[in-house]
Amino acid sequence: MSSSLISDFLHRAGGTAIIDGGLATELERHGADLNDPLWSAKCLISIPQSHLIRQVHLDYLENGADIITTASYQATIQGFKEKGFSNEESENMLRRSVEIACEARDLYYERCAACSSGKNADDRILKQRPILIAASVGSYGAYLADGSEYSGNYGDAITLKTLKDFHRRRVQVLADASADLLAFETIPNKIEAHAFAELLEEENIKFQHGFVLTLRWN
Structure with missing residues (x-):
């Protein structure tokens, strides 16, 4: 993965880029029941609900993400x-x-091509543009589903090694998939940010990545 990916992407996008919004909120709007510890990932289990994920991705793309x-x-x-x-x-x-x-990105590009050939049925003008896919990696607290993804209070038993062991295979799998970026989201404490940084180095993952940290004001 080239270190210039983001700068090249931003240049082609005109200097700024728009990221999508809440996935779970839109899945629920489409009728998904997310009352589960897996939250939006619950939709990955069944084919009909996985189609809802694709539709939400497509909705965001068609609205400028x-x-x-x-x-x-x-x-x-x-x-x-x-x-x-x-x-x-x-x-x-x-x-x-x-x-x-x-799949959603490919479908969007197909619709862009249809628009340019005059085949779109709803008179929308869709813009052919570079689109990146970020593989989302939530915190250990997100797995616990107890709010600790915001507090960072995992308890004294959770060490740097614990967190690295928990995340390692998941990060490996997502890094080997076809995403363009890794997005480490809602990281609530320094030890977990440290764990991810060490994992990237230990696994030699040469991937564009970003961290979204939870800030607490005392």
Whole structure:
């Protein structure tokens, strides 16, 4: 992955880029039931609901988003295994989150081509533009689903090694998928940010990545 990916992307996008909004909110608007510890990642389990993910990605693209984030924020191998899935099945669902986003991007480009040829049915003008896919990686607290993704209070038993062991395979799988970026979201404490930084180095993941940190004001 070239270190100039983002600068090249921003140059082609005219200097600024728009990221998508809340995935879960839009999934619920389309009728998805997300009352589950997996949250939006629950939709990766069934084909009909995975189609909802693709539709939400497409909606954001058609409304101007330049970067879409995958439905993997709360998708963890451990969380899927607690639902009875095997390691292989769990890893495949992580990969599927990236595939769905890629499918939405491809479908958007198909619709752009249809617009340029006068075949669009609803008179919209869709802009052919560079689009990036960010593989979302939530915090350990997101897996716990107890609000600690905001507080960062994991307890003394959770060490740097614990967090690296928890995230390692998930990060490997998402980095090997077809995403353009890794997005580490809602990281609530320094130890978890440190864990991700060490993982990237240890696994030699040469990938564009970004961190979204939770700030607490005392």
